[in-house]
Amino acid sequence: MENTLTTQKNANRYSDEELNEFKTLILSKLDIAREEYKDLLDTLSGTSSNEDNGGAYATLEDGAATLEKETIHQMAARQKKFIEQLEAALVRIGNKTYGICRSTGKLIQKERLMAVPHTTQSMEAKLRQN
Template sequence: MERYSDEELEEFKQIIKDNYQQAKKELQMLREQISEFSENISEGFGADYTQDSSSVSQLELLNEQVLRKRDQVQDLQNAMLRIKNKVYGVCSVTGKLIDRKRLEAVPTTTKSLEGMKLQASGAMDVTAQDLARMASERKEGPNKIISKIKKPPPPKAKPVVKKKSRRRKAQEEDEDDLI
C-alpha cells in the first residue's frame, strides 16, 4: 500500500496539532460566550419581545458554532489517529494518496478529489468504511448493517410439543373421573 513517509507524517502531525490547539481555544471561547450570554439574557428576558427573539437567535447561532467546532476537534483527533496508524493521506474511496496540497489545506480530509467525484457520481459501491460510518451514525454496530444487506430466511421451526408433567397428568385424570 502506498503511503506517506514517516517524516512527512511528522510534518502533517505538527500541522494537525497546531490546528487542534487553535480549535480547542476557539471552542473554549465559544463556550464562555454562551455562558456569559445566557447569564445576561436571563436578567432582562421577557421585557421586550423583539430583543428576546434576537437574543435567542444569537444564542442558537453560538450553539451551532460550538457544534461545528466540536466536530472539527473530533475530525482532528481522528486525523491524529490515522497518522498513528500510518494510513493518513490515503483516500478512503480509491486507496490512492491524497494530494499533499489538499492535505495541507484541509488536514482532516479522508478523500482525494478523484474519490470525492467518484463517490458523488455514484460510480463507487458503498465501502466498508461507509458502512461503519453509517452504523456509528445510527448507533448500531457494522455487523447489524451487514446483516441487513442479505440475510437468508431463518429455518422453519419445528412445532414444540409440551410434555405434561406427572402432576398435570394426574390432575387431568382426576378431572376426567369427575365428569
Template sequence: METKQLKSKANDRITPYSDQELEFFRQIILSKLNEASQELEALKGALREEIDNTSTKVTYSSHMADVGTDTRERDKIYILYNRTRKFINYLNRALERIENKTYGICKVTGKKISKGRLEAVPHTQLSIEAKRRQR
C-alpha cells in the same frame, strides 16, 4: 522524494508517506488543533455568558423581538461551538491515522491523497477524485 510504505496495524493499509512527511502533517494538525481548542474555549465562554445574560434580560425585558434576537444569538454560538467540536474530532482522528500509518489514503478509492490536499485539509479522508464523485 522517498515514499516509504509502511504497513498498518489496524487494517493492512499502507501509507504512501514517509515518517518525515507524516510528522510534517502531524505538526499541521497539532497547530490546527490548538487553534480550534482555543476557539472552542472562547465559544464555551460566550455561550455561558449568553445564557447568563438571557436569564437577566428576561426579567427586565418581555418584548418578543428582544427575546427572539437573544435566542438567535445563542443558537449561532451553539452551532459554531458544535461545528468546532466536530472539527476537533476530525483532527484527532487524523492524528490516529498518522499513528496507525493509514494517513493519506482515500477511503473511497484506496489511492494516495495528494500532499497539497492534505496540507489544505489535513483531516480529509477523501481524494479530490472521490470528493468530486460525492457531488
C-alpha cells in the same frame, strides 16, 4: 533525491518525515480549534439577561438573543466535529494510514492534505461522490 510527486505515485503511504509534518500542522490547527471552541462555550455560559429593558423591546431582544444563542450552539457543534476529525487524523498518523483515500486506496495529494488536513478522501473520490 526523488521528488515528492514521484514518491507519492510509487508509494502506498507517506514517509514518517511527511507524517510528522502533517502531525505538526494538525496539532497547531487543533490548538486553535480547541481555543475557539472554549470561547464559544464561554460565550454561551456567559449570556447575560437584560432585566431592565422596557416591555415593548424585551420580546424583540429575547428573540434576537435566542437566535444568537442558537447560532453559537451551531458554531460550537461544528467546531466540536472539526476537533474530532482532527483527532481522528492524528490517530491515522499514528497507525500510518494518514493520507490514504478511504474510497480509492490511493494517496491523497499533499496539497489537499495541507489545505484540509482532516480529509479522508482524494479530490478524485470527492468529485465522484457528487
